[in-house]
Amino acid sequence: MKKLLIIGGAGFIGSNACYFFAKKKYKIYVIDSLSYASNLNNIKPLILSKKIEFKRVNISNFNLLNQFIFDFKPNLIINFAAESHVDNSIKSPTIFFKSNVSGVYNLLLSIKKFNDKYKKNKIKFFQVSTDEVYGSLSRNFANEDYPLYPSSPYSSSKAAADCLVMGMAKTYNIDYYISRCTNNFGPFQFPEKLIPISIKRSLNNDSIKIYGSGNHKRDWIYVEDHIKAINKIILKGKVNEIYNIGAQNTYTNKFIIKRILKILKLLKNKKIINEFNGKIEFIEDRLAHDFRYAVNTNKIYNHTGWKIKNNFEKRLYETVLWYIYFFKKENK
Numbered sequence: 001m002k003k004l005l006i007i008g009g010a011g012f013i014g015s016n017a018c019y020f021f022a023k024k025k026y027k028i029y030v031i032d033s034l035s036y037a038s039n040l041n042n043i044k045p046l047i048l049s050k051k052i053e054f055k056r057v058n059i060s061n062f063n064l065l066n067q068f069i070f071d072f073k074p075n076l077i078i079n080f081a082a083e084s085h086v087d088n089s090i091k092s093p094t095i096f097f098k099s100n101v102s103g104v105y106n107l108l109l110s111i112k113k114f115n116d117k118y119k120k121n122k123i124k125f126f127q128v129s130t131d132e133v134y135g136s137l138s139r140n141f142a143n144e145d146y147p148l149y150p151s152s153p154y155s156s157s158k159a160a161a162d163c164l165v166m167g168m169a170k171t172y173n174i175d176y177y178i179s180r181c182t183n184n185f186g187p188f189q190f191p192e193k194l195i196p197i198s199i200k201r202s203l204n205n206d207s208i209k210i211y212g213s214g215n216h217k218r219d220w221i222y223v224e225d226h227i228k229a230i231n232k233i234i235l236k237g238k239v240n241e242i243y244n245i246g247a248q249n250t251y252t253n254k255f256i257i258k259r260i261l262k263i264l265k266l267l268k269n270k271k272i273i274n275e276f277n278g279k280i281e282f283i284e285d286r287l288a289h290d291f292r293y294a295v296n297t298n299k300i301y302n303h304t305g306w307k308i309k310n311n312f313e314k315r316l317y318e319t320v321l322w323y324i325y326f327f328k329k330e331n332k
């Protein structure tokens with residue numbers, strides 16, 4: 001059975017990936033530094049049922065990471081680990097470069113050492129990146145050859161990691177994939193990003209805060225669809241290629257909040273919740289706030305046949321319900 005190492009598997013997308021890959025034929029180990037954005041409870045059922053194993057490892061610590069990789073001997077590594085919140089990267093950028101750049105460098109160095117020793121058992125590396133590396137686009141859609149124009153310490157750390165992967169892989173002959181996905185939504189996200197924080201504030205009877213005009217546009221993909229695309233790349237994609245992943249659900253932040261409030265109203269009518277606050281407060285804009293992200297996904301479709309079934313409204317409804325129950329449990 002192939003061995004899969006999931007890094008950052010106690011975070012939002014990583015936890016969802018653990019549930020997805022646990023159903024496939026892999027022996028899975030998960031490592032994570034367990035930062036504030038992680039929640040080990042997310043994947044506890046998988047650990048208790050022995051579908052995955054878990055160890056706390058910070059990828060910034062080369063010796064620990066390298067020892068772990070040499071012990072577990074994975075065939076494939078998927079790296080979800082990163083500091084991921086743009087606002088934090090503006091206030092305290094240093095950790096972003098430690099985890100998102102040095103951490104990826106450590107991973108590549110360890111893979112090089114491993115591949116040098118076990119020439120017939122080389123590790124493949126999957127780096128999970130973001131559409132934010134392309135920066136703000138006015139009307140066009142970025143394909144994978146679009147220049148990197150990051151606007152924040154977060155997106156520049158992710159762009160730097162992409163460059164490291166390409167450069168070190170070329171020199172040391174490491175097989176890799178890079179995916180650049182748009183904004184994810186779904187269960188297990190730490191409540192600091194737009195969707196979960198807005199649901200949390202509204203349920204706590206606080207107003208919902210939106211940066212600037214609220215007209216900033218993002219393409220929203222359900223987290224499981226992102227993971228299905230990653231799986232498709234692993235199965236059918238070409239190594240040493242970059243793949244954009246998107247859903248063509250491009251909406252303004254204001255629109256997203258209005259949809260959430262509509263769902264909360266419906267759930268109140270159904271008596272699933274008692275109260276919520278429907279007030280929106282427009283606050284001072286984020287520094288260097290990108291106005292629009294949009295990716296062209298022809299390449300992943302042409303190489304792997306991956307395309308998305310559009311289910312945005314249904315998935316958003318399920319997501320709002322999931323957070324209602326999650327916050328209720330948290331408050332008990």
Ligand SMILES: NC(=O)c1ccc[n+]([C@@H]2O[C@H](COP(=O)([O-])OP(=O)(O)OC[C@H]3O[C@@H](n4cnc5c(N)ncnc54)[C@H](O)[C@@H]3O)[C@@H](O)[C@H]2O)c1
Nearest residue numbers: 008010011012013033035038058059081082084099183184
């Ligand atoms: N959330 C999105 O909308 C989105 C979109 C596109 C790409 N991405 C990328 O997907 C990946 C996962 O994002 P997410 O939203 O799940 O983030 P997250 O912040 O929810 O999870 C990141 C996880 O990585 C772990 N981690 C951080 N630094 C680490 C380190 N030094 N060593 C080991 N583990 C570490 C954290 O503890 C956490 O569990 C990131 O690389 C992010 O850039 C996210």
